[in-house]
Amino acid sequence: MSRHSVEIDGIRKAFGALTVLENISFDIHEGEFFSLLGPSGCGKTTLLRLIGGFEPPTSGRLLIDGQPVEGLPPEKRPTNTVFQSYALFPHLTVAENIGYGLRSLNMPKAEQEKVVKESLEMIRLSQLGGRKPHELSGGQRQRVALARALARRPKVLLLDEPLSALDKQLREEMQMELRRIQRQVGITFIFVTHDQEEALALSDRMAVMSAGRVLQIDAPDRIYEAPSSREVAAFIGSMNFFDGVVETIDGQLAHVRSPGKGLLKVNIAGAGGKIAPGVAVTVAVRPEKLSVGPADAAQINSIAGMLASAAYYGDRSHIHMRAADGTTVLVSATNAQRGFRGADRVGSTVVASFRPEDAILLPPTGAWADISHKQPAKEGSRQAA
Known part of the structure; x- marks a missing residue:
């Protein structure tokens, strides 16, 4: 001790x-x-x-x-x-x-x-x-x-x-x-x-x-x-927040319907028994946990939108994508691993995606517990x- x-x-x-x-x-x-x-x-x-x-x-x-x-x-x-x-x-x-x-x-x-x-x-x-x-x-x-x-x-x-x-x-x-x-x-x-x-x-x-x-x-x-x-999530680093409602629970996955983002699958480990169908939640995803690709490269948890801007920072690029509901999705991609160069074209249609285990489920306000x-x-x- x-x-x-x-x-x-x-x-x-x-x-x-x-x-x-x-x-x-x-x-x-x-x-x-x-x-x-x-x-x-x-x-x-x-x-x-x-x-x-x-x-x-x-x-x-x-x-x-x-x-x-x-x-x-x-x-x-x-x-x-x-x-x-x-x-x-x-x-x-x-x-x-x-x-x-x-x-x-x-x-x-x-x-x-x-x-x-x-x-x-x-x-x-x-x-x-x-x-x-x-x-x-x-x-x-x-x-x-x-x-x-x-x-x-x-x-x-x-x-x-x-x-x-x-x-x-x-x-x-x-x-x-x-x-x-x-x-x-x-x-x-x-x-x-x-x-x-x-x-x-x-x-x-x-x-x-x-x-x-x-x-x-x-x-x-x-x-x-x-x-x-x-x-806390908003204060520490950068974070994308996708508000939605839990539709179903499938084992360790919550299926969250988010306006403008579609149906998102998120691992519910750590959220305890507070996740249930009908519960309002926020899906939080760090920019570096997202990948971006052309519209035909859709994967699980794909969010479609239009490339609004791409800023080059040497080792990485910060990509701002405009989703269907008008909100901005931030993607931070390392330039050494980034294979999709079409993302540099402002106005092109792109898709951002993430793995279920790379997202965090949060209450819209407050914390899950004391x-x-x-x-x-x-x-x-x-x-x-």
Whole structure:
């Protein structure tokens, strides 16, 4: 059984009449890279600030390393925070910045120097300890901020969108650095981001948030492949939604009549006993799960339409098809595997198709069931890799 690093139980936060967090309850496992993902204003940064002690909860309990921390200020909690702005002292060297927080620990000077040296090695800046922050690149400054936060050996490191100020290439490099350092130090990281790809790439588990609520908590591949609701499916990546009504059930297949799309066959595994004839559902299909071909290449789950546009992105093409009911179907096809070159002709008649096991059945709104936020750690998680 994995030990819980952070336990959040019934947390609510309100600023006057405005409620920004409502009944948040879940656990974060020791040594886990856990991400809080959601759009601006969803409450993810507020939740991080509550964990760090920068804001008090309106109600609810919060435990870190098994100990209640309500009422404790940030400096009394076993946490430290890396901010988006780096917050480095411009008049101090890199080494002095890293060692700044050690001064209050009553640690011998020789031990402080050892920690600073090890920290510089960890972030691969051993040769730059004597430089000032303005002499570093953005990625180097972010690594120094990370090392300074880790130097005090917190139980939990809180990261508030620390990579958002970096350009795309540097951001991707720093993502891998973050993951390497987290594995090396082995402590719990709680990472706030609105970037879906970032959360998918870094996390052991992630919580998708919206309007002060947690919609789903799971491993990244489960969030992407098996979203619990239409809201989660729409927020993570791109998704096609085909609304319809279940006509019949044939073993593990639901036959769904969708206006403008025809009769669609979808595997019902995971939907439990909630699927029955007459039930309104949404068939959700990722663009990369669809294939596109000429009108005479009809297969199972074929949706006919007209090619509206095709955009070339080097390794793949994004194809927009207009279905019979006027809605748009998005297909993402790898150019290495794409055999149908006629799809490049705007106005041509095409057919998009998908396999029954590549679609997800969702309720038109909400989720099939209440989310169990108190989940056990999954064996074989990335932290064990």
